[in-house]
Amino acid sequence: xxxxxxxxxxxxxxxxxxxxxxxxxxxxxxxxxxxxxxxxxxxxxxxxxxxxxxxxxxxxxxxxxxxxxxxxxxxxxxxxxxxxxxxxxxxxxxxxxxxxxxxxxxxxxxxxxxxxxxxxxxxxxxxxxxxxxxxxxxxxxxxxxxxxxxxxxxxxxxxxxxxxxxxxxxxxxxxxxxxxxxxxxxxxxxxxxxxxxxxxxxxxx
Ligand code: HEM
Ligand code: HEM
Numbered sequence: 001x002x003x004x005x006x007x008x009x010x011x012x013x014x015x016x017x018x019x020x021x022x023x024x025x026x027x028x029x030x031x032x033x034x035x036x037x038x039x040x041x042x043x044x045x046x047x048x049x050x051x052x053x054x055x056x057x058x059x060x061x062x063x064x065x066x067x068x069x070x071x072x073x074x075x076x077x078x079x080x081x082x083x084x085x086x087x088x089x090x091x092x093x094x095x096x097x098x099x100x101x102x103x104x105x106x107x108x109x110x111x112x113x114x115x116x117x118x119x120x121x122x123x124x125x126x127x128x129x130x131x132x133x134x135x136x137x138x139x140x141x142x143x144x145x146x147x148x149x150x151x152x153x154x155x156x157x158x159x160x161x162x163x164x165x166x167x168x169x170x171x172x173x174x175x176x177x178x179x180x181x182x183x184x185x186x187x188x189x190x191x192x193x194x195x196x197x198x199x200x201x202x203x204x205x
Pocket of ligand 1: 032035036039040041043044070081110111112115119122123162165166169180181182184
């Protein structure tokens with residue numbers, strides 16, 4: 001697993017505009033934002049359109065295509081779009097979640113340690129939903145019951161992850177006093193580094 005070197009709070013993103021006079025810095029490039037909001041919309045559409053198969057399958061294939069694009073971008077995209085920027089050790093992710101509760105979770109310019117793993121989980125779960133859905137259409141006649149169940153389970157696991165994702169976004173936004181949804185829309189975050197309100201070693205606030 002790569003070291004979390006470039007996701008430092010103070011480091012602006014090479015290849016992206018430098019910080020502006022308003023104290024913000026570009027974090028999420030256009031491709032990350034467009035794929036994010038398209039995936040969110042398409043997930044809702046596919047989840048609700050089992051009975052409209054043309055739309056369901058079209059949206060499902062679009063999800064697979066977008067995830068493919070996002071994965072490639074995870075290797076060649078701008079700094080904070082890259083997997084190596086935001087996939088850290090599992091223990092860092094656990095420490096971050098604990099830190100949310102006790103006020104010591106560090107702020108990141110890109111995805112935080114837990115958000116990085118959630119990103120991977122969401123992308124994988126979307127792929128599993130899409131591939132199991134596609135397999136249903138490859139069967140001659142009525143698809144096997146177990147395959148239907150697998151597809152349904154993959155879709156429901158994705159839904160559970162999305163709910164968890166939304167809680168995570170809310171918790172981190174509150175913890176770091178910053179609007180992460182706004183950042184995913186406009187691509188910019190404040191470059192000011194906020195320290196945890198309570199010092200981990202002393203416990204002082
Ligand atoms: C409904 C289905 C959704 C899916 C499948 C989804 C998936 C994802 C993925 C894959 C990422 C990582 C982005 C990347 O690096 O490319 C992400 C990040 C993010 N999502 Fe979602 N998302 C969904 C809904 C939402 C909604 C409704 C909101 C806002 C209310 C939201 C807010 C965010 C934010 C703020 C981030 C960045 C988190 C951070 O700063 O680390 N997402 N989401
Ligand atoms: C990628 C995101 C996808 C999501 C979130 C999703 C979600 C769902 C859900 C929730 C159901 C209803 C399951 C049930 O209650 O029985 C369903 C059914 C179905 N999906 Fe998908 N799906 C996706 C992609 C696809 C794709 C790409 C295809 C085919 C190309 C597909 C084909 C089907 C079929 C044929 C059914 C009906 C299965 C049955 O007869 O019970 N899905 N899907």
